[in-house]
Amino acid sequence: xxxxxxxxxxxxxxxxxxxxxxxxxxxxxxxxxxxxxxxxxxxxxxxxxxxxxxxxxxxxxxxxxxxxxxxxxxxxxxxxxxxxxxxxxxxxxxxxxxxxxxxxxxxxxxxxxxxxxxxxxxxxxxxxxxxxxxxxxxxxxxxxxxxxxxxxxxxxxxxxxxxxxxxxxxxxxxxxxxxxxxxxxxxxxxxxxxxxxxxxxxxxxxxxxxxxxxxxxxxxxxxxxxxxxxx
Amino acid sequence: xxxxxxxxxxxxxxxxxxxxxxxxxxxxxxxxxxxxxxxxxxxxxxxxxxxxxxxxxxxxxxxxxxxxxxxxxxxxxxxxxxxxxxxxxxxxxxxxxxxxxxxxxxxxxxxxxxxxxxxxxxxxxxxxxxxxxxxxxxxxxxxxxxxxxxxxxxxxxxxxxxxxxxxxxxxxxxxxxxxxxxxxxxxxxxxxxxxxxxxxxxxxxxxxxxxxxxxxxxxxxxxxxxxxxxxxxxxxxxxxxxxxxxxxxxxxxxxxxxxxxxxxxxxxxxxxxxxxxxxxxxxxxxxxxxxxxxxxxxxxxxxxxxxxxxxxxxxxxxxxxxxxxxxxxxxxxxxxxxxxxxxxxxxxxxxxxxxxxxxxxxxxxxxxxxxxxxxxxxxxxxxxxxxxxxxxxxxxxxxxxxxxxxxxxxxxxxxxxxxxxxxxxxxxxxxxxxxxxxxxxxxxxxxxxxxxxxxxxxxxxxxxxxxxxxxxxxxxxxxxxxxxxxxxxxxxxxxxxxxxxxxxxxx
Numbered sequence: 161x162x163x164x165x166x167x168x169x170x171x172x173x174x175x176x177x178x179x180x181x182x183x184x185x186x187x188x189x190x191x192x193x194x195x196x197x198x199x200x201x202x203x204x205x206x207x208x209x210x211x212x213x214x215x216x217x218x219x220x221x222x223x224x225x226x227x228x229x230x231x232x233x234x235x236x237x238x239x240x241x242x243x244x245x246x247x248x249x250x251x252x253x254x255x256x257x258x259x260x261x262x263x264x265x266x267x268x269x270x271x272x273x274x275x276x277x278x279x280x281x282x283x284x285x286x287x288x289x290x291x292x293x294x295x296x297x298x299x300x301x302x303x304x305x306x307x308x309x310x311x312x313x314x315x316x317x318x319x320x321x322x323x324x325x326x327x328x329x330x331x332x333x334x335x336x337x338x339x340x341x342x343x344x345x346x347x348x349x350x351x352x353x354x355x356x357x358x359x360x361x362x363x364x365x366x367x368x369x370x371x372x373x374x375x376x377x378x379x380x381x382x383x384x385x386x387x388x389x390x391x
Numbered sequence: 392x393x394x395x396x397x398x399x400x401x402x403x404x405x406x407x408x409x410x411x412x413x414x415x416x417x418x419x420x421x422x423x424x425x426x427x428x429x430x431x432x433x434x435x436x437x438x439x440x441x442x443x444x445x446x447x448x449x450x451x452x453x454x455x456x457x458x459x460x461x462x463x464x465x466x467x468x469x470x471x472x473x474x475x476x477x478x479x480x481x482x483x484x485x486x487x488x489x490x491x492x493x494x495x496x497x498x499x500x501x502x503x504x505x506x507x508x509x510x511x512x513x514x515x516x517x518x519x520x521x522x523x524x525x526x527x528x529x530x531x532x533x534x535x536x537x538x539x540x541x542x543x544x545x546x547x548x549x550x551x552x553x554x555x556x557x558x559x560x561x562x563x564x565x566x567x568x569x570x571x572x573x574x575x576x577x578x579x580x581x582x583x584x585x586x587x588x589x590x591x592x593x594x595x596x597x598x599x600x601x602x603x604x605x606x607x608x609x610x611x612x613x614x615x616x617x618x619x620x621x622x623x624x625x626x627x628x629x630x631x632x633x634x635x636x637x638x639x640x641x642x643x644x645x646x647x648x649x650x651x652x653x654x655x656x657x658x659x660x661x662x663x664x665x666x667x668x669x670x671x672x673x674x675x676x677x678x679x680x681x682x683x684x685x686x687x688x689x690x691x692x693x694x695x696x697x698x699x700x701x702x703x704x705x706x707x708x709x710x711x712x713x714x715x716x717x718x719x720x721x722x723x724x725x726x727x728x729x730x731x732x733x734x735x736x737x738x739x740x741x742x743x744x745x746x747x748x749x750x751x752x753x754x755x756x757x758x759x760x761x762x763x764x765x766x767x768x769x770x771x772x773x774x775x776x777x778x779x780x781x782x783x784x785x786x787x788x789x790x791x792x793x794x795x796x797x798x799x800x801x802x803x804x805x806x807x808x809x810x811x812x813x814x815x816x817x818x819x820x821x822x823x824x825x826x827x828x829x830x831x832x833x834x835x836x837x838x839x840x841x842x843x844x845x846x847x848x849x850x851x852x853x854x855x856x857x858x859x860x861x862x863x864x865x866x867x868x869x870x871x872x873x874x875x876x877x878x879x880x881x882x883x884x885x886x887x888x889x890x891x892x893x894x895x896x897x898x
Contacts, residue, residue, distance in 0.1 A: 245820045258816075
């Protein structure tokens with residue numbers, strides 16, 4: 161279970177606090193105006209942004225001493241989720257062994273995941289030869305291989321059209337169900353939240369508010385969310 | 392990673408600071424004899440003249456390259472990069488073949504019944520420095536021209552500017568920014584020039600500080616005197632180099648010099664003047680290289696057997712210093728790209744503030760109580776060459792290292808890609824292009840170096856440039872020219888091999 165314990169993030173004039181927890185297997189959308197700190201919150205959980213005070217806890221253990229790669233999580237960035245000079249299969253293999261010395265079983269696992277996400281036969285391609293949707297699938301496929309219990313998404317599908325994005329969210333749903341992961345997904349689109357997340361965190365006015373049921377939140381939006389949605 | 396960067400930075404600082412400290416201790420104060428004062432004055436005079444002439448000639452050449460399009464333009468710009476790779480001793484051999492006592496120019500003058508020119512002394516030293524630095528100055532100024540946005544020229548054309556008004560409103564403001572850096576850079580380079588003065592200078596009126604250091608060590612074996620001179624050289628050269636490093640924002644080497652400037656240059660006599668500037672520059676740069684080839688190819692048969700072991704030593708020294716330089720430059724560039732401490736940046740630049748002979752004298756003083764310096768000639772040369780090429784390699788790698796960190800640093804960290812796996816799977820493949828180019832440059836610089844090796848080496852330790860200098864000193868001109876061709880071929884081959892490896896980077 162993820163718990164943010166009195167987390168306080170600051171940089172120059174920027175400030176964000178968070179104090180809540182996410183139930184295991186929860187699917188949570190993070191929504192709010194740009195610059196409010198949605199990405200910064202994910203960065204802090206992933207270990208790229210040290211908090212001024214407070215802790216990020218996983219099952220009661222403080223994550224602070226762990227470097228990003230050893231935290232029980234996978235993060236998908238807005239872009240640059242694949243190394244352009246490595247093949248798709250190598251990019252996926254990194255999720256199993258960072259030095260790419262894969263065993264036969266691990267190679268088979270990579271092939272199985274490629275099949276699973278609809279990239280069969282594309283393992284030898286370079287990322288530049290993939291479409292935007294295929295690159296998103298490859299990044300999700302690696303999350304599937306890593307099978308970490310927490311999955312953080314920093315709008316990795318924002319550049320995709322509506323149909324492709326819907327497809328990605330469905331695939332994300334499968335990945336999350338398969339791995340039983342808790343998902344935190346940054347989005348600026350209320351549709352994404354409604355479609356995928358049972359709970360939503362509003363990030364505004366320097367606070368990441370505790371998760372509330374998505375339907376209820378949008379049915380009666382608080383003033384900060386009203387301002388963001390323009391209603 | 393952070394601790395290894397700290398260790399490398401500290402090693403680079405110590406490699407510069409300890410020899411200078413040894414020099415300062417031994418010098419025991421700054422007292423100059425009249426001869427030393429003359430050497431200091433000559434050093435400053437020739438550097439000031441060389442810088443002024445190089446830059447004054449570079450302005451029309453750069454302007455012509457900036458505003459004209461013609462067949463062979465790219466080749467000419469590439470030629471402007473060649474002197475980085477051309478060993479200084481070979482350039483001097485080429486100039487001797489043209490302007491020397493039995494050179495082409497004097498043959499023509501004698502045939503016409505005119506008095507012969509001498510290439511020795513101040514005019515020869517300045518001539519060689521202009522030959523070596525005109526291309527660098529041209530590239531720096533050309534970058535300035537190409538940094539003027541094409542829209543400005545378009546606006547000027549729309550307003551009906553004549554060439555005089557273009558110069559006043561666009562080109563002169565740019566030159567005011569660029570010229571101090573170019574002047575300071577060439578001045579600093581000429582201050583530490585040793586090989587040119589060794590062959591073309593000498594005597595009471597044409598001895599540089601570097602040459603005086605060499606003579607004090609090799610001929611007088613007066614180490615205290617050498618240390619005093621080295622201290623003066625370190626102070627003068629160091630402050631000039633640091634001023635140049637600050638004044639020159641972009642160094643005049645590397646790729647990306649050919650942005651299109653969709654402007655037709657002015658016609659009329661301007662066109663003729665541009666053509667003349669380019670022709671004179673091309674002939675001035677190409678003729679000595681052609682002369683080396685013409686004289687050297689027959690000379691290949693004249694080369695003594697000592698050339699071959701010297702070649703092997705030169706290549707070994709070059710490869711060893713490439714390994715040291717590139718490892719240090721890569722570690723420092725990556726640490727700085729990841730937001731490491733500022734002093735690492737200084738550590739990588741500091742060797743610029745010194746010279747081969749200053750470091751060499753310091754190391755000579757340190758080594759000499761414990762072992763005959765000759766025995767350590769090659770390791771010391773490797774260390775000094777590595778230190779002297781570190782600033783260039785570092786500057787070439789840093790921009791790409793920063794971009795790599797910005798684009799993929801977090802991804803690598805989130806996948807636990809660290810240590811050897813990160814080096815093999817991410818760093819080397821992504822930085823291959825600048826690494827290959829920088830390694831090639833470092834190899835060529837080391838291959839052609841004639842500095843510290845002259846201070847240390849006996850017969851059995853000579854590198855190829857030193858063998859050439861000794862052949863020339865013994866008036867075996869044909870053999871020296873032949874060995875020069877061999878040296879150029881080896882230096883270019885090393886450069887090309889590394890650069891080719893880098894260019895074959897996958898997209």
